[in-house]
Amino acid sequence: MNEKILIVEDEPKLSGLLRDYLHQAGFAASVLDNGLEVVPWVREQDPRLILLDLMLPGKDGLDVCKEIRAFSTVPILMVTARVEEIDRLLGLELGADDYICKPFSPREVVARVKAVLRRAAAPTLQAAGLVLDESRYVATLHGRELDLTAVEFNLLHFLTANPGRIYSRSQLMDRIYPDQRTVGDRTIDSHIKKLRKKIAAVAPQEELIHSVYGVGYKFEAREA
Structure with missing residues (x-):
């Protein structure tokens, strides 16, 4: 498979765990921990999907998502502990493809990543x-x-x-x-x-x- 997944998460233990599970599932996962680094990385690396935490140093996930949507349709799966943001995360004006709430199991994240990728490739x-x-x-x-x-x-x-x-x-x-x-x-x-x-x-x-x-x-x- 080796599809490129970007994990944007500032908790090292969590990002490392997600990277390990995605690697085991056959993905090539990379990690960033600062919102300011995301847009330049995405422009250069062109990932197949982004796991994007809502709360990030440098620039929050909402702003990062908006910036990415200005030039890319890459699927974005938002990660949040703020359930009150769900409607905004899934709003068409923001452009997130799905969300997942903390706490979660890494297996659930892998399943959701696969589901979003299937949907992105699905015919009309x-x-x-x-x-x-x-x-x-x-x-x-x-x-x-x-x-x-x-x-x-x-x-x-x-x-x-x-x-x-x-x-x-x-x-x-x-x-x-x-x-x-x-x-x-x-x-x-x-x-x-x-x-x-x-x-x-x-x-x-x-x-x-x-x-x-x-x-x-x-x-x-x-x-x-």
Whole structure:
């Protein structure tokens, strides 16, 4: 494999542990411990993925992520202990591809790295006039772009990829929010409501996401 991964972490024990686990998984992992060093390194080395801690000396992870997104689409997995930042981390205006909360297991990080890389290489998904581009987090319906957050995109993509199948709120939360400390019981309902509103703004005659009373939600194309 030997894909190049950059770990940006100022805790030496943690960065060393992550590097060892990534090496064992077949990745070529490098470590930086200061936010000021990241952008020049990325420009020169062109990594396949960046594990970027939120709290860094020199320059914090949010600013580093914004600077990288000005010139690169490299997948960025943000690492944070500040759960209140999750919505910002996954906001399209910032451009992070995923997040992971401290404390975590190194095996979980390796699994998430592999998942993000698979997603970055995935082809577009098309169904019922929808085109979902995972590499860019862009969704269009009948040629018109839906202005989705990253969480909304993930939710729509998962349902669309499994048409007709009913998923409970807890199943969807497990898929969309691996760390459930960050969400409440009705978070999925809120995201579904926003998705429906954005779909209706583009195609008011179509209903794509359906509620199944007492069970959950499913994707199915039909006229409203």
